[in-house]
Amino acid sequence: MVWAPEGGPAGSTLQTLRELGSGPRGLTEDEAERRLVRHGANTLPGRRPAGRLRRFGRGLRDPFTAVLLCLGLVSAALASWGTACVITVLVTVSCALRTAGEHRADRAAAALRELIATTATVRRRPAPDAPAVHRELPVDELVPGDVVLLGPGDLVPADLRLLRATGLTVHEAALTGESAPVDKRVPDLAAGAGALRAAGGTGGAPALRVLPGGGGDVAPALASATPTASAVPSGSGSYSGSGSGSDSASTSTSRSAPASAPGPAHLCYQGSSVVSGTATGVVVATGGATRLSGALPGAGRGGRERRTSPFDRSVNGIAWTLVRFMLLTAPLVLLAGALLRGRGMETLPFAVAVAVGLTPEMLPVVVTAALARGAAALARGGEVIVRRLPALHDLGAVDVLCVDKTGTLTQDRPVLDRAVDGDGADAPDVLHWAAVNALWTLQLAEPPVPDALDEAVLDAAGDAVLDASEEYEGVAALPCAPGRPLSTAVVRRAGDPRFALAGTHLLVVKGAPEEVLERCALDAPERERLLRRAGALAADGLRVLAVARAERPARAHGTYGPADEHGLEFTGFVALRDAVAPTAAEALAVLADRGVEVKVLTGDHPGTAARVCRELGLSPGEVVTGERLDALADEELAPLAARTTVFARCAPEHKARVVRALRAGGRTAGFLGDGVNDLAALREADVGVCPLAGVDVAREAADVVLASKDLTALDRAVVAGRRSTGNISAYLRITLSSNLGNVVAMLVAGLLLPFLPMLPAQVLVQNLFFDAAQLALAFDRPADAVLRRPARLRPRDLLRFVTVFGVLNAAADVATFAVLTLSHGGAEEAFHAGWFTENLLTQAMVMLLLRAQGRRGVPGPVRLATTALAVVGLLLPLSPLGPVLSMAGLPALSYGLLAGVLALYGVGLAVARRCYEASAAAAA
Numbered sequence: 001m002v003w004a005p006e007g008g009p010a011g012s013t014l015q016t017l018r019e020l021g022s023g024p025r026g027l028t029e030d031e032a033e034r035r036l037v038r039h040g041a042n043t044l045p046g047r048r049p050a051g052r053l054r055r056f057g058r059g060l061r062d063p064f065t066a067v068l069l070c071l072g073l074v075s076a077a078l079a080s081w082g083t084a085c086v087i088t089v090l091v092t093v094s095c096a097l098r099t100a101g102e103h104r105a106d107r108a109a110a111a112l113r114e115l116i117a118t119t120a121t122v123r124r125r126p127a128p129d130a131p132a133v134h135r136e137l138p139v140d141e142l143v144p145g146d147v148v149l150l151g152p153g154d155l156v157p158a159d160l161r162l163l164r165a166t167g168l169t170v171h172e173a174a175l176t177g178e179s180a181p182v183d184k185r186v187p188d189l190a191a192g193a194g195a196l197r198a199a200g201g202t203g204g205a206p207a208l209r210v211l212p213g214g215g216g217d218v219a220p221a222l223a224s225a226t227p228t229a230s231a232v233p234s235g236s237g238s239y240s241g242s243g244s245g246s247d248s249a250s251t252s253t254s255r256s257a258p259a260s261a262p263g264p265a266h267l268c269y270q271g272s273s274v275v276s277g278t279a280t281g282v283v284v285a286t287g288g289a290t291r292l293s294g295a296l297p298g299a300g301r302g303g304r305e306r307r308t309s310p311f312d313r314s315v316n317g318i319a320w321t322l323v324r325f326m327l328l329t330a331p332l333v334l335l336a337g338a339l340l341r342g343r344g345m346e347t348l349p350f351a352v353a354v355a356v357g358l359t360p361e362m363l364p365v366v367v368t369a370a371l372a373r374g375a376a377a378l379a380r381g382g383e384v385i386v387r388r389l390p391a392l393h394d395l396g397a398v399d400v401l402c403v404d405k406t407g408t409l410t411q412d413r414p415v416l417d418r419a420v421d422g423d424g425a426d427a428p429d430v431l432h433w434a435a436v437n438a439l440w441t442l443q444l445a446e447p448p449v450p451d452a453l454d455e456a457v458l459d460a461a462g463d464a465v466l467d468a469s470e471e472y473e474g475v476a477a478l479p480c481a482p483g484r485p486l487s488t489a490v491v492r493r494a495g496d497p498r499f500a501l502a503g504t505h506l507l508v509v510k511g512a513p514e515e516v517l518e519r520c521a522l523d524a525p526e527r528e529r530l531l532r533r534a535g536a537l538a539a540d541g542l543r544v545l546a547v548a549r550a551e552r553p554a555r556a557h558g559t560y561g562p563a564d565e566h567g568l569e570f571t572g573f574v575a576l577r578d579a580v581a582p583t584a585a586e587a588l589a590v591l592a593d594r595g596v597e598v599k600v601l602t603g604d605h606p607g608t609a610a611r612v613c614r615e616l617g618l619s620p621g622e623v624v625t626g627e628r629l630d631a632l633a634d635e636e637l638a639p640l641a642a643r644t645t646v647f648a649r650c651a652p653e654h655k656a657r658v659v660r661a662l663r664a665g666g667r668t669a670g671f672l673g674d675g676v677n678d679l680a681a682l683r684e685a686d687v688g689v690c691p692l693a694g695v696d697v698a699r700e701a702a703d704v705v706l707a708s709k710d711l712t713a714l715d716r717a718v719v720a721g722r723r724s725t726g727n728i729s730a731y732l733r734i735t736l737s738s739n740l741g742n743v744v745a746m747l748v749a750g751l752l753l754p755f756l757p758m759l760p761a762q763v764l765v766q767n768l769f770f771d772a773a774q775l776a777l778a779f780d781r782p783a784d785a786v787l788r789r790p791a792r793l794r795p796r797d798l799l800r801f802v803t804v805f806g807v808l809n810a811a812a813d814v815a816t817f818a819v820l821t822l823s824h825g826g827a828e829e830a831f832h833a834g835w836f837t838e839n840l841l842t843q844a845m846v847m848l849l850l851r852a853q854g855r856r857g858v859p860g861p862v863r864l865a866t867t868a869l870a871v872v873g874l875l876l877p878l879s880p881l882g883p884v885l886s887m888a889g890l891p892a893l894s895y896g897l898l899a900g901v902l903a904l905y906g907v908g909l910a911v912a913r914r915c916y917e918a919s920a921a922a923a924a
């Protein structure tokens with residue numbers, strides 16, 4: 001049974017739980033297992049791995065294949081069965097090879113994909129009477145009725161109805177297109193809590209955490225007076241929380257829901273992601289029954305919204321240019337034949353064969369094979385998971401990589417360096433207040449959200465934490481969130497009459513010094529002085545947090561918001577040291593060596609960011625802050641983004657804007673980040689990269705996941721990308737210049753000779769062999785020079801190359817005609833055999849001379865393929881198949897002359913290549 005979430009009234013939590021046969025303590029494992037069998041895996045229909053047949057079918061949608069199929073139909077309509085058969089073979093072989101390539105790559109990555117599979121925190125009971133436990137479960141195994149916990153950075157794993165929410169905002173762009181986070185809440189928690197208590201019969205007591213001093217261990221029911229604090233951490237919302245005692249929990253927000261708000265605020269849908277806050281919810285729909293699968297078939301779980309990548313742009317650009325060219329070729333051949341030779345429709349099979357001959361029909365296969373080979377090798381190394389094959393090309397094309405600092409370049413395991421007052425003197429009470437803030441920010445989140453800075457403060461405070469937990473009771477928490485670099489805990493002192501319920505609450509604030517000091521009651525010179533002190537600590541590479549406090553008259557419902565964070569009394573600074581990741585410096589140096597410019601985009605203090613950059617061997621130059629970016633229009637940002645290395649105090653949108661500006665300036669931009677605050681930039685980048693330890697939503701948005709902690713793995717992925725691109729580019733250059741040469745030569749010969757220069761069957765057979773041989777190029781070893789610079793398929797460069805070498809090839813072909821005509825008077829069958837032999841030999845030579853060769857000689861597959869091509873070219877006309885294909889043996893003299901043409905062509909190719917490379921280097 002799947003409960004229809006929209007149908008349920010907002011307050012009927014009990015009804016929902018009853019209908020789902022669940023309770024606040026979640027399902028038993030046995031029941032969950034039964035439901036999994038009944039409802040099936042929680043997978044979106046469009047996300048199940050495609051079978052071989054589906055992949056094969058997908059291959060048919062490729063533009064070249066489509067054109068080939070059209071030509072096949074034309075041939076069949078003309079009863080030109082030979083041509084139709086060859087085309088069918090070409091299409092089948094190409095699709096089969098491509099399917100096999102994709103399948104192999106998938107298999108290689110499957111084991112690693114397990115590593116990056118998204119999990120959800122689920123509350124379940126091993127047995128009906130056993131206490132509920134929280135465990136991480138693969139998202140696929142969720143069933144309706146499961147109780148799930150959510151925290152910042154989590155993907156909403158199924159459609160959920162919220163049981164409780166603390167400052168929850170979610171990003172629902174995948175469902176609604178709305179880019180701003182949407183507030184989610186339990187509309188009438190009192191009603192819900194009552195309902196939950198009543199539901200105790202099915203589910204029993206909710207597993208609440210022990211709240212030190214808060215009056216409860218495992219609380220008997222939500223309706224009891226245990227703390228159920230709420231905090232909405234983002235900009236303009238007003239927050240509420242309830243303390244222990246009689247405060248009732250109610251949440252209100254002043255921010256109105258966006259016009260395109262997708263549904264009730266108490267429902268969270270699969271496909272959205274948590275921006276801030278925490279929540280517990282019951283699964284109401286999974287798999288194909290979720291709103292996402294119904295509304296947006298094929299949409300991903302919070303994944304990046306796809307837009308055309310550099311790979312798509314390049315390959316599509318090339319493909320469509322060629323398709324247009326091919327479609328023009330056939331009518332052109334027909335027209336030329338009719339005008340100059342008075343031929344009619346009998347030329348059509350030949351015209352079709354010429355058009356087929358022009359097609360780089362193996363392009364999809366070579367692309368898949370080259371990329372899959374690179375991705376599979378990376379997966380086997382256990383270091384990098386390429387989630388989308390074309391992203392490997394894009395990674396090789398990246399010329400600027402934006403990197404977030406914390407957790408990527410640094411280890412994100414900060415340790416306290418010092419706690420000081422405003423004069424720089426050691427001040428243990430500053431650490432005490434920072435610990436009070438950290439403790440209650442963590443405690444009041446349900447589920448607790450790990451935060452490296454808070455944990456470091458608590459570690460440093462040690463036993464003092466316990467004192468703090470006994471001394472104070474938490475009332476409300478306003479945690480940090482993307483774009484809100486400070487946190488506030490509202491506490492009251494236990495047992496102090498001054499701090500009794502109707503007395504005083506204490507706001508303890510810690511966060512970015514600029515933000516905290518701005519909220520302190522200080523005169524301008526003093527604020528400036530303190531900012532300079534914070535700057536001096538940051539310049540030492542320390543992460544600096546300012547701490548401040550304020551006493552306020554207690555509020556009955558514990559409702560607090562950012563508006564209360566003012567008139568604070570400055571307490572001091574805590575400074576933490578975060579070591580740089582061991583391989584970060586080496587990784588950045590290697591990337592710089594490969595022509596990838598690195599920029600650091602961080603939410604941290606400019607001083608800290610600059611110091612860390614220096615430690616990593618980057619020259620920070622002038623550090624630009626998010627505030628400065630706000631004052632710039634996009635056109636002004638582009639040049640600034642291009643010349644700046646470090647951007648500090650960046651909110652998520654700043655990071656995304658910088659990446660967008662770089663792309664708008666013609667750069668191919670990658671982004672490496674691990675947090676919720678990196679999500680927008682990961683989506684904006686040409687390639688998003690996330691470390692394995694990143695939050696779910698960042699991993700899901702990334703195209704490439706670094707499975708190893710070793711950052712130099714990124715360089716190996718870049719090299720793999722460039723190698724694949726080098727091989728694809730070599731294939732295109734070789735195929736297209738040979739094909740173009742052949743087409744031009746055939747047109748010329750067709751006009752000069754009284755017979756067709758090659759019969760359609762000969763064109764197609766030759767094409768088949770050439771195609772097969774060229775597959776070897778996917779396994780080539782490109783020159784080191786190719787790996788040293790960002791590599792991208794550039795249609796314009798390709799066109800220039802193809803024109804130069806296509807003309808050279810046509811010249812060799814025309815010379816061959818001349819030789820053949822002179823040496824045996826133009827006998828048709830000998831002519832055909834001569835040209836067939838010469839064509840395959842020149843193509844073998846082109847493969848050897850124009851490939852993106854490396855220093856270590858020709859690798860096995862290419863050597864084998866070119867030898868096979870030459871042998872077929874020499875022997876086929878002499879074999880029994882020769883007469884079948886209307887070819888006859890050549891006199892010895894012809895071979896001698898052909899050898900001469902070949903030698904000249906070889907020299908011409910080598911010289912042209914050298915000139916071409918020299919001019920390309922000069923242009924670069």
Ligand SMILES: Nc1ncnc2c1ncn2[C@@H]1O[C@H](COP(=O)(O)OP(=O)(O)OP(=O)(O)O)[C@@H](O)[C@H]1O
Pocket residue numbers: 404405406407451453454480482483484485486487510511512513544545601602603604605650675677
């Ligand atoms: N738990 C916390 N308590 C108080 N302030 C915090 C806390 N966590 C972060 N901040 C403040 O918010 C700022 C921005 O944090 P954010 O997570 O956006 O970026 P970051 O971790 O500093 O850097 P990066 O963008 O490189 O990951 C921090 O520099 C710090 O001043």
